[in-house]
Amino acid sequence: MxxxxxxxxxxxxxxxxxxxxxxxxxxxxxxxxxxxxxxxxxxxxxxxxxxxxxxxxxxxxxxxxxxxxxxxxxxxxxxxxxxxxxxxxxxxxxxxxxxxxxxxFLRAIEASPNGVILLDADEQIIWLNQNGAVHLGLDPQRDLGQRITNLVRSPAFVTGLQAGESHEAISLPNYQSRLSLSLLVRVYGDGQRLLLTQDVTERLQADAMRRDFVANVSHEIRTPLTVLVGFVETLASLPLSEAERQRVLGMMGQQTHRMQTLVADLLTLAQLEGSPQPSADQWVSTRDLLAQVEVETRGLSRGRHLIQFPDADNLHAQGADIAGIHSELLSALTNLTSNAVRYTPEGGCVAVSWRLRPSGGGTFEVRDSGIGIAREHLPRLTERFYRVDGSRSRETGGTGLGLSIVKHVAQRHGAALELDSEPGKGSVFRITFPASRVRVLSGREPKVTGADTPA
Incomplete structure (x- = not known):
């Protein structure tokens, strides 16, 4: 200056x-x-x-x-x-x-898993992120400046928006027949509104599965308990001959065994879900594994089926070790073979095989000539307690948890479970292990480790 x-x-x-x-x-x-x-x-x-x-x-x-x-x-x-x-x-x-x-700031909002939509006082769209556009079926560019109630006509959405600020989330179930949304409305500035949308489809599905699981467990346990209570009252109140008494005790034993099997399967699932992934330095012999599965399968069939397992020459040519936990792999394979035996009529065939793949991995396959499964049921077979025919499942002694156990074991070992079936033509179940989990033998006896590790 x-x-x-x-x-x-x-x-x-x-x-x-x-x-x-x-x-x-x-x-x-x-x-x-x-x-x-x-x-x-x-x-x-x-x-x-x-x-x-x-x-x-x-x-x-x-x-x-x-x-x-x-x-x-x-x-x-x-x-x-x-x-x-x-x-x-x-x-x-x-x-x-x-x-x-x-x-x-806008990039941070864009990265949010929630949908964010800004409206002016006339309910026109000022800005929205990609998730908000996907949730409500909008276009982030074309729909700017449009009145949102002209684009989203869900009655629940319009009612929630016109009600002003909401302190609790507004539920939009089955929006556009594909999503279940949660909507939150916040007022700011001079009549402007902030809309927050969240995709709660998976959460609602998980809640429904949890409710179904509790209901199924309650039903599965209540049925044998009801039978047992009836038999106990019969034994306490009626004079029975020795033959009648033995028959009642035998039926009570069957129901008790059914409950024990159900509880054991539930505990197995809980352990599988809560345990760390098996390490890659514990090796299980496919030869010994198949030998144990064969013993249990033939014992369950009791000569009623044609049971086929790989012969010694085939096992020698295809021999390998799998990195994993012996008891879990045994549980998965015996669940597959027991299902094959239960749903294959007497005189049918159950074939179990193991083969190495060109990629270095390996596949266990269980094939049966049983009643088969309609294709629409295949995607849900591994759900807990899912039954194609509930009455037939109970007659065969299944708990509805076997394939769920198989799926969890496969996932924990990095393997893929494949299902293929057709009514009247039998079923094929395959567990395919990646090359990182398979060690091919070279003319030596494989050493089984980790056989005593709990499932």
Whole structure:
């Protein structure tokens, strides 16, 4: 500011000097006062012309794109140009920083798993993220500025939106026949609204599965308990012959065994879900595994079926070790073979095989000539307590948990469970292990480790 003052004083001195020169000229012309005024007016005119030119250059710069430097004409106009330019540059930097922060904020909202929609006071869409567009079936670009109630016509949505701010989430079940949404409305600013949507489809499905699980367990346990209570009352209140008494005790034993099997399967599932993934340094022999499965399968069939297992030569050629837990693998295979035996009529065939794959992995396959399963049931077979025919399952002694156990064992060992079946033509179940879990034998006896590890 001192520099401006000095320059202004220089201009004032210049005009005074012009006035003095004008006065001297006036003395020569015998009109000193008129000369002084004439000199002063000339100085003022010269200063005015100079300031007008400088002001014009500053105005031209302000009217332009402001990209170049402001005119640096000294004194007052130069200082004004410098201050104006500096204020504009600082404002541009502040706006750039604000835009950057806004962009980061919007990117953070875009990354949110929830849908976010901003509405103005007229319920028109100001902004929405991708999840919000997916949840409500909107287009993030095309639908900006549109009234949301013209695009989303769900009665529950419109009612919740018009009710104003909601303190509890509004449920939109089966929205567009594919999603179940939770909607939260918040009012901000001058009548503007923030909509938060959340996809709760999986949560609702999990809740339904949990309710079904509890109901199924209760039903499965209640049925044998009811039978047992009836038999106990019969034994306590009625005189029975020895033959009748033995028959009742035998039926009580069957129901007790059924409950024990159910509880054992439930505990197995709980252990599978809560245990860490099997390590890759414990190896199980496929030969020994198949030998144990064969003993249990033939014992369950009791000669009623044709049971086929790989012969010694085939096992020698296809022999391998699997990285995993012996008891879990044994449980998975025996569940598959027991299902095959239960659902294959007497005289049918149950074939079990193991083969190495070109990729280095290996596959256990259980094939039967049983009653088969309709294709629409295949995706749900591994659900807990899912039964194609509930009455037939109970007659065969199944708990409805076997294939769920098989699925969990396969997943824990990095394997894939494949199902293929057709009514009247039998079923095929395969467990395919990746190459990282299979160790091919090279003319040596495999060593089984981890056989005593609990499932």
């Amino acid at each position: 001192g520099l401006v003052l000095r320059r202004w004083l220089v201009s004032l001195l210049f005009m005074s000097l012009l006035a003095m020169v004008g006065g001297l000229i006036g003395l020569r012309l015998e009109a000193p006062v008129l000369g002084t005024w004439a000199g002063a007016v000339c100085g003022l005119l010269l200063a005015g012309v100079r300031d007008a030119r400088r002001a014009g250059r500053l105005v031209a710069w302000l009217r332009g794109n402001l990209e170049g430097d402001a005119p640096r004409d000294g004194e007052l106009w130069g200082e004004m140009a410098y201050r104006t330019e500096r204020a504009l540059r600082l404002r541009e930097q502040a706006l750039k920083a604000e835009r950057q922060r806004l962009g980061e």
